[in-house]
Amino acid sequence: MTDPAGSPDDVTAARALTADGDRTAAAHRLLRSGQAEASLQSLTVLATRLLGVRSAEISLLTDERVIVAAVDAEPGPAGTRTALEGSLCARVAAAGERLVVHDAAHDARVAGAAGLAAGQVGAYLGVPLISDDRRVVGAMCAYDPQVRAWSERDVRTLEHLAAAAVAQLEVTALRAVFAAADQGELLTAAAQAAGIGTFQWDLRTGALRWDAALLEVFGYDEESFGGTIQAFDARVHADDLAPVTAALNAAIAACGVYEAEFRVQRPDGTVRWLVARGQALPGPHGTAQEVIGVTTDVTALRQGEQRVRQVLEDMTVAYYHLDEAWRFTYVNAEAERVLDSTRDRLIGGVVWELFPAAVGSTIEESYRAVVRTGEPVVFDAYYPAPLDAWYEVRAVPERGGVAAYFTDITDRQRALAVAERARARSALLADVATNLAEVLDPTQALEAVLPHLVPQLGDFAIVSLLEEGHGPWRHRLRDVAALHADPRLQPVLEGYLRARLPALTETSPVARALTGGRPVRLTGSPAHVGIVDAGPARELLDRLAPHASLALPLRGRGRTRGLLTLYRGAGRGPFTDGELITMREVVAQVGLALDNAHLHATRRHLAEELQRSLLTALPEPDHLHLVARYAPAATGAQIGGDWYDAFVVRDGSTCLVIGDVVGHDLRAAVTMAQVRNVLRGGAHAVVQPPAHILSSLDWAMHDLAVGSFSTAILAKIEQTPEQAEAGLRMLRWSNAGHLPPVLLHPDGRAELLERPADLLLGIRAHTRRHDHTHELPPESTVLLYTDGLVERRGEPLRRGLERLRQHVETLADLPLEDLCDRLVQDLAAHTEDDVALLAVRAHREDRPRPASAGPRRTPREAAQQEGP
Numbered sequence: 001m002t003d004p005a006g007s008p009d010d011v012t013a014a015r016a017l018t019a020d021g022d023r024t025a026a027a028h029r030l031l032r033s034g035q036a037e038a039s040l041q042s043l044t045v046l047a048t049r050l051l052g053v054r055s056a057e058i059s060l061l062t063d064e065r066v067i068v069a070a071v072d073a074e075p076g077p078a079g080t081r082t083a084l085e086g087s088l089c090a091r092v093a094a095a096g097e098r099l100v101v102h103d104a105a106h107d108a109r110v111a112g113a114a115g116l117a118a119g120q121v122g123a124y125l126g127v128p129l130i131s132d133d134r135r136v137v138g139a140m141c142a143y144d145p146q147v148r149a150w151s152e153r154d155v156r157t158l159e160h161l162a163a164a165a166v167a168q169l170e171v172t173a174l175r176a177v178f179a180a181a182d183q184g185e186l187l188t189a190a191a192q193a194a195g196i197g198t199f200q201w202d203l204r205t206g207a208l209r210w211d212a213a214l215l216e217v218f219g220y221d222e223e224s225f226g227g228t229i230q231a232f233d234a235r236v237h238a239d240d241l242a243p244v245t246a247a248l249n250a251a252i253a254a255c256g257v258y259e260a261e262f263r264v265q266r267p268d269g270t271v272r273w274l275v276a277r278g279q280a281l282p283g284p285h286g287t288a289q290e291v292i293g294v295t296t297d298v299t300a301l302r303q304g305e306q307r308v309r310q311v312l313e314d315m316t317v318a319y320y321h322l323d324e325a326w327r328f329t330y331v332n333a334e335a336e337r338v339l340d341s342t343r344d345r346l347i348g349g350v351v352w353e354l355f356p357a358a359v360g361s362t363i364e365e366s367y368r369a370v371v372r373t374g375e376p377v378v379f380d381a382y383y384p385a386p387l388d389a390w391y392e393v394r395a396v397p398e399r400g401g402v403a404a405y406f407t408d409i410t411d412r413q414r415a416l417a418v419a420e421r422a423r424a425r426s427a428l429l430a431d432v433a434t435n436l437a438e439v440l441d442p443t444q445a446l447e448a449v450l451p452h453l454v455p456q457l458g459d460f461a462i463v464s465l466l467e468e469g470h471g472p473w474r475h476r477l478r479d480v481a482a483l484h485a486d487p488r489l490q491p492v493l494e495g496y497l498r499a500r501l502p503a504l505t506e507t508s509p510v511a512r513a514l515t516g517g518r519p520v521r522l523t524g525s526p527a528h529v530g531i532v533d534a535g536p537a538r539e540l541l542d543r544l545a546p547h548a549s550l551a552l553p554l555r556g557r558g559r560t561r562g563l564l565t566l567y568r569g570a571g572r573g574p575f576t577d578g579e580l581i582t583m584r585e586v587v588a589q590v591g592l593a594l595d596n597a598h599l600h601a602t603r604r605h606l607a608e609e610l611q612r613s614l615l616t617a618l619p620e621p622d623h624l625h626l627v628a629r630y631a632p633a634a635t636g637a638q639i640g641g642d643w644y645d646a647f648v649v650r651d652g653s654t655c656l657v658i659g660d661v662v663g664h665d666l667r668a669a670v671t672m673a674q675v676r677n678v679l680r681g682g683a684h685a686v687v688q689p690p691a692h693i694l695s696s697l698d699w700a701m702h703d704l705a706v707g708s709f710s711t712a713i714l715a716k717i718e719q720t721p722e723q724a725e726a727g728l729r730m731l732r733w734s735n736a737g738h739l740p741p742v743l744l745h746p747d748g749r750a751e752l753l754e755r756p757a758d759l760l761l762g763i764r765a766h767t768r769r770h771d772h773t774h775e776l777p778p779e780s781t782v783l784l785y786t787d788g789l790v791e792r793r794g795e796p797l798r799r800g801l802e803r804l805r806q807h808v809e810t811l812a813d814l815p816l817e818d819l820c821d822r823l824v825q826d827l828a829a830h831t832e833d834d835v836a837l838l839a840v841r842a843h844r845e846d847r848p849r850p851a852s853a854g855p856r857r858t859p860r861e862a863a864q865q866e867g868p
Contacts, residue, residue, distance in 0.1 A: 010112065013094035014084035018063050020135075027137040030169040031060045031068070040069035040168060041078070042398045043140075043161050045376065047071075049317050049394070049405050050157050051125070053144040058129070058165050059089045060138040068138075069165075074120050088113050089139035092126040096136050098155055099126045103147045123148040125155065127162045132170050132300060140165055160307040167300040174296065199278070201229065201291045203252065208232060217274065217297050219266035237263035237271070244276075251280040252288045261298075273302040318408075322367070323401040326351050338408050340387065357384050363393070367402050370395045380409065442594050446562065447481045449590050455485035457579060458566035460493055460544065462500075465562045465594070466514070466554075473514045477501060477563065489544060496540035503537035505530050509551035513563060519552045519584065523574045548574045552587045554594055561594035618646045621654050623843045624717065625850075627820045631788070631828050631835040641672045641710070642786040642836040647680060651687045653719075658738065658784035658838050659712035659761075671708040675701065675761065679714065690714040690734035691769040694761065702765035709760045711738040713784055717776070717840065729776040729842050734769050736761045739790065742805060743774065744781040748812035750805045778844040781816065783808065788833035789823065803827070815852045816841045 018024065040058055047056035048071050057070040065087050067073055067080045075082060084090040088110060092099045101107050101124040110124065126141035140162040174196065197214025201207075208227050210218070215225055218235045225231055236244055240262035251258035258278040263271050278293020318335035320328055327350055331343040339346070341354075351367075352359050362381045370377055376396040383389060390413040393406040446463035453461050461483055467476040479501060484493045504510050508531045509520040524547070531549070532538050546567035554562035564587055568575070575583075618626040628644050641661030648654050657679060661672045678700045683693050694714055715733035723729060733741065733753075737760040741753045755772040776782070790800030807826060811819045820839055828835040843850055 010085045010087070010090065013090045016094045017061055017084060017090060023135045023137065024062050026131045026133060026135040027060050027062045030131065030137055030166075030173055031062060031066055032173070040165055041071075041376075042396055042403055043165050043168075044069045044071045045394065045396050045403075045405065047140070047142050047158060047161050050161075050315050051142050051154055053123075053142045053148075055144065056140075056142040057089075058138065058140045058162075059087075060129070061090060061093050065089060086113060088121075088124055088126060089141055092139040092141065093128055093136045096128050098128075098159070099124065100150050100155060101125070102149050105147075119145055122146045123150065125150050125158055127155070127159050129162055129166050129169075131166060137166075137169075163300075163303070164307055167303070171298065171301050196297070197295050199276075199291075199293055199295065203289050203291065204283075214295060217272055217295065218264055219268065235264050235266070237265050239263075248291070251278070252291065255280045255282045255286075255288045258291060258293060271299075272297055273299045318406050319404065320346070321398060321401060321403045322351055323399070324371075326367075326401075328354075329401070335406075338389075338391075338406070355383065366393070367395055367404075370397055370402050380413075382413075442561070443480045445590065445594055446564075449564075449586070450481060450483040453564075453566060453586070454483045457583065458550075459486075459546070459569050459572065460484040460489070460567050462493075462497060462565045463562065464510075464564075466560055473511070474501065474504070477510075477514070484544075492540055492543050496537060496544060499535075499537040499540060500532055503532040503535055505533060508532065509549050510563060510565060513551035513553050514560065517553055517555070517560060519550060519580060521548070521550050521575055521580065523548045545569055548572070550575045550580070550583060552583055554587050554590050556592045556594055562590075564590065619648055619654070621648055623845045623849055624654055625816050625841040625843060625852075626654075626656075627816050627839045627841075629820045629824050629835070629837040631824050631831075642788065642834040643672045643676055644784070644836045644838040645676055645680060646838065646840075647683070649684055649687060649716075651718075653716045654840070655683050656715040656717070656733075656782070656784060656838055656840060657712065658786065658836060659710050660738070660786045660836070661708055661710040662760075671706055671710070674704070674706055675710055675712075678704070679712075683714070689771045690716055690732060691758075691771040694734050694736055694758075695767060695769050697761060698763075698767045699765055701762040706762055709762045710736070711760055712736045713738045713741065715741070715782070715784065717782075717842070723775075724845070727778050727845060731774045731776050731782060732771055733773075734758065734771050736769070739785065739787060739801070742783040742785070742808055743776075744783065744808055744812055746777055746779040748809060750808040750812070752801060752805055776842050778842060781819075781839060781841045783823075784838045786834065786836045788831045788835035789827050789837065791831075791833065793832065817852075 044056040044058060048054065055070070055072040055074065057073040058068050060066050060068055061084065063084070065082045065084055067076065067078055067082075069078050070076075070080075073080070088099065088101075091110075099109075101110055104110050104113070104121045104124055110121075113121070121143050122145045124141065124143040126139050128136045129138040129140060131137045140158060142158060197217055198211045199214055200209045202209075206228060208229055208231065210220075210225065215221060218225075218232075220231070220235075233241060233245075244260045244262045247260045248258055250256070256279075258276065258280060260276045261273070262276070263273055265271055274295045275298050276293060276295045278291050280288040280291045283289035313332050315332070316334060318332065318338040320331040320335045320339075323329050327348055328343075328346045331339075331346050336343055336346075346354065352364070358364055361383075362379055363383070366377045366379050366381075369375075374397050376394065378392075378394045380390060380392050383391065389408055389410040391406045392409045393404055395402050395404050397403075442465055446465070450461055450463060462479060463481050464477050464479045466473065467478065469476055479497050482493045482497045484490045509522055510531075513520045532541055544567070547570035548568040550566045552564045552566075553560045554564060564583075566575075566583065618628055620626060626646050628646070630642070630644070641659075643657075643659050643661070645657040646655065657676070659672070659675065661675065675697070679693070679697050682696050682700065686693065686696065688696075694712070713733055713735050715731060718730045718732055719728075720730070731741075731743075731753075735755060735757040737757050740755070740757075743751045743753050745751065753772070753774055756770070758769045759767050785804070790804050791797060792800055804823075804827065807823065808819075811822050814822065816839055820837055824835060824837060
């Protein structure tokens with residue numbers, strides 16, 4: 001957390017720290033040994049666990065800030081060096097007291113510190129590191145991106161950990177001094193270092209000589225110290241005197257090494273912990289004549305260890321330590337509870353022997369990785385019975401082994417499992433609903449749901465439709481689809497599908513589900529549950545080897561529309577209550593989709609019949625061949641407003657009409673019928689050009705309050721005597737906002753007869769309309785059509801028109817009936833709108849009417865063919 005700019009407080013703190021030469025020297029002394037001390041890392045890990053924060057660090061402050069241990073620290077890991085300016089640790093050290101920041105973004109004391117703008121520090125807690133010579137050498141801090149309220153207990157915890165860190169740094173520094181110095185330098189250094197003393201005991205005279213440092217540790221001075229072993233014994237704690245004496249006697253007897261750790265009871269009542277190491281030196285006769293050595297005051301270390309031990313015992317996180325031989329060396333109270341074992345049983349035992357299920361698991365793999373790499377790891381792991389629990393584990397390298405901090409997260413894992421099952425069920429239902437939303441064919445609806453059930457809920461499944469009626473279910477049930485999770489068994493399942501219906505027993509899950517109207521669950525082999533009679537179906541089912549089955553009727557609006565049967569092998573166990581609830585919701589959606597499909601099919605059939613009843617049979621004037629096609633939209637059951645008409649008027653001309661009323665409902669159909677009838681009557685009553693007739697229709701729609709609009713083309717095929725002599729005809733038309741006609745020339749070239757279009761019918765009572773003409777040579781064809789043939793969602797209309805023109809050219813050689821069929825088939829198979837198509841082909845008049853045009857049919861004959 002550095003800020004190159006630095007606030008005035010940062011600069012002042014940095015100057016104060018660097019100006020104190022003795023303080024800087026003390027920090028340098030600890031830094032030289034402390035950077036390589038791995039146990040400091042354990043203290044930062046412990047800080048994050050105890051305080052519940054993301055980051056913690058220990059920093060020593062010389063003329064710069066040096067991070068010696070850290071967890072997720074900003075700006076970097078251990079070894080990172082930064083300037084003092086902008087560092088909150090520098091502020092803590094300069095003040096020599098704790099810094100408690102609950103909300104960094106709104107605390108003026110820390111304004112300007114790095115990490116605030118980026119959101120890395122929301123709350124900060126720091127305490128100073130104080131060396132044995134009472135100098136502030138650095139700081140230990142904990143921080144988190146989230147705002148939080150620090151408690152007094154949090155502050156005390158961090159202060160205890162900071163004291164333990166300083167103690168470890170001091171001991172490590174002393175060890176470094178001992179390792180680097182020769183005997184003479186060692187004595188000099190020991191005399192100068194706090195808590196280090198030397199001794200010499202002359203066994204011949206009994207004289208015991210201590211240096212000033214050792215005298216101070218024991219609470220003596222030159223006058224009060226008698227210089228005898230009795231003076232030593234008088235200060236040693238009564239509980240430690242016997243083992244210390246035994247160690248001295250053993251070293252003297254063997255002229256060997258003397259080692260002891262003991263307590264000293266000083267006159268002022270304080271107790272010091274000392275570690276003594278010496279050597280019994282032989283004289284000329286080979287017997288020991290003196291003992292020399294050094295002592296180290298480890299009181300601070302012992303107190304630090306005791307504080308850490310107390311913290312470990314008080315914390316709610318389980319903790320244990322494994323040495324390099326994987327033996328437990330320490331287990332706290334929470335670990336005893338979580339592991340359901342006592343420390344007397346655990347300490348000294350090998351973890352892999354006490355917990356054999358951990359061998360080969362994530363636990364062993366992670367612990368060995370910590371030892372191998374020296375890097376901490378965090379993982380979740382499950383331990384089976386007798387613990388039968390999930391743990392969140394943080395393993396770190398410590399004292400040559402592994403320290404593990406772990407928490408029982410079984411309840412959390414179970415809650416996550418429940419949430420995951422709920423999420424999976426919701427996702428399944430959403431996927432099924434999405435797939436069924438646009439499916440209106442019953443078979444397609446059943447096929448669409450199978451991939452969502454297999455293999456997620458079963459190994460294979462069969463779906464069936466139940467036809468309407470009152471006969472036995474066996475006569476009305478029809479298997480329509482099946483799916484197996486194993487592609488190799490799909491052919492076997494399909495064979496069973498063909499054979500099973502006749503072989504189903506009256507006690508099978510299928511029969512019971514259909515007759516009872518509720519799900520049926522069974523577990524056991526096919527032979528035991530009596531699914532099918534003996535024979536080919538039984539043999540195929542044996543090969544499929546189901547162990548559990550679930551038959552669910554598919555009901556929609558009170559009617560059973562089908563059946564879904566789900567099967568599992570023995571490896572997956574029976575269907576659970578939770579899965580049954582999920583399947584009930586699935587089949588409810590499927591049943592409703594089947595019922596909707598049934599209603600759609602019924603309504604679509606009625607709509608098509610009604611629509612067709614409103615369309616007129618065509619006349620066939622001599623040498624003119626008329627063909628019409630009507631195709632309802634591929635989706636939807638509503639009645640459309642597309643229409644066509646053709647009739648012969650008094651002057652002998654043939655009228656062709658195509659139109660599309662705005663809307664797709666019964667109102668559009670009724671309007672279409674009104675407009676068609678008024679137009680037909682007007683065209684018969686008034687022998688006028690198409691534009692005049694359509695203008696009259698505008699007035700009629702206004703006066704009759706039709707209340708809707710329509711596009712339309714009214715065309716007449718006319719012929720004057722001169723044109724008849726030349727074998728020609730004239731197409732005259734008026735366009736009320738409709739798509740342009742297509743003219744197919746005798747040479748196979750198709751042309752869009754694009755002329756300016758007038759307003760839609762019904763917009764204004766008086767609309768000036770225009771006629772357009774085009775000469776028709778023999779064997780030419782005119783096509784009138786509605787927009788369902790050309791329009792596509794998201795596509796420009798021009799592209800659809802050009803597609804139609806080009807396709808007409810490819811079909812130019814076909815008879816007119818076939819040409820119309822192909823246009824509807826190729827261009828309207830998946831349209832979202834109705835399609836009406838009216839075509840007329842003008843055959844040559846100097847020869848008989850072609851057989852392909854069918855017989856000549858007068859308007860009266862066409863009306864009679866239409867029927868009542």
